Amino acid sequence: MGRTVAQKIFDAHEVARPGAGVRIISLDRVFCHEITTPIAINDLVSIGRDRVFDPEKIKAVIDHVSPAKDSKTAEQGKTLRDWTRRHGIRDFFDVGANGVCHAIFPEKGFVRPGYTIIMGDSHTCTHGAFGAFAAGVGTTDLEVGILKGVCAMREPRTIKVVLNNSLRPGVYAKDAILWIIRELTVNGATDQVIEFAGQAVSELSMEGRMTICNMAVEAGATCGICYPDMVTVDYLWPFIKEEFPSKEAALAAYSGFLPDADASYTRILEIDASCIEPVATVKYKPDQVKPVRELEGTKVDQVYIGSCTNGRIEDLRVAARIVRGKKIAPGIRAILAPATPLVCRQALAEGLIADFLDAGFCVTNPTCGACLGMSNGVLASGEVCASTTNRNFNGRMGKGGMIHLMSPATAAATAIAGHITNSELFK
């Protein structure tokens, strides 16, 4: 029987089989941020195991609340900062150099096809865009990952989602993944991996693929995976050019992690990508998705563009094209949080930041803050936010707040119109 991508990666990393259907795998990367890591660090200290398995394979960032907003978040940052210094973890991105974890780690070249990655963050599935197995874990898994460089995972079962044909102009990766989640439901891929395949996926940039894989967890998936191809190699080339004589050689090496033709899937979902239209969520679950045209006119109080889903340069370019030369609607507040300092710098150089400022956006530093209601754009009770983030859970962006998830294009158009509207009206 052929092997899926995740099975091949597990085969290459297997350390032990502690019980039926479970494998302990070795880790190529353990990513850390200041919210879920400090309790792991404190526990390791308290049990006399304040060690790390490999300081080169551990990468850390302060991103959820940046800069610290109060004494408690300052302490969390300090715990992480002191720990990276104590153990010689060189790749630590402190305030000023920091960005949203799932944007900055790929940008720094830390992710490769075939890698195994864990992080104490559910959107770690983002890194599967590079053909890696990347899974969000809790603090205890993170703690053991830091100490021993291993993690226990159940034998991966895989759903294959095939996006045939091309996305229409004005339809983006975010629309595609919301469409897919509606098809799968929030429990439809639980404890499974999703392989994203087909023409529309291969036509996406790495940014678009990260948007798709980022929300795999909203269907319950452990990881979303795209197949490594020349788009992957081109993105990684600055980081791997010493390792391979040519891009073709790199691609040939990475092709070892493509699925076999007779790989076994629990389900194959085929979607005609040309039928996908701009969509947004309603209510409190990410599978409650409707076409934007049916939500036309829905009033919002705040527009938020940013996050590990949609805070990358491509997202900013799309949104800036829509707001350029216009003003946000009266009574609306709009917030842009570029996901990393590099995204911010690129956006400055391209004049995008000026477009947003001229339109009346508040431009913040890179942080996760608003997405989970911690800082930099928390909603008041009864308020509605048009957001490019990934979760519309009750109270997610602030107690009593309501979130409509959508693409950066729809969010930008909504900021200008003052109500949810299709970005095509602003072409």
Added chain:
Amino acid sequence: MKNFNGKILFLDRSDINTDEIIPAKYLTESTKAALKPYCLEDLILEGFDPKRDLAGKSVVVTRANFGCGSSREHAPWALECNGIDLVIAENFARIFRQNMFNCGMLAISLDKEKIDALFREFSKEDASLEMDLDNKKFTVSGGGKKAVFDFEIGDFDLDLVKAGGWVSYVDARF
């Protein structure tokens, strides 16, 4: 090993996410115990009052996809510091489920029919549960009724519960 006996809290809803179990604004707390007052604070469930309904409970019985969303282990911790070490559901989000076992807690999946039966027979009663982990079954009693339910648990999961969690398991073996 933890004790898994006690009174049952029934949460009659699917897809209860970890933001509902413990909102993100409390993730800045540096101890597990500090989460206690905020457990299930944002749960959308008609008639549910976290303070009143959590008191004295040791077991949660709920529907499908419990613990979806964020990876925060604060969700099982918030349950744990309220005395709840056992959750029974149709199924669990993967990370939440693993977090439960990693803490030496129990997340037991049962067929929809069994979950339906639990709700039908016992959710209106002052029901309590008695666990027999060695024989992979538990007894629920309440309102003069009594029922025994079999369940499945993998060897590795059982080892984690017996070891008191993943850290002690790993420390003893690797």
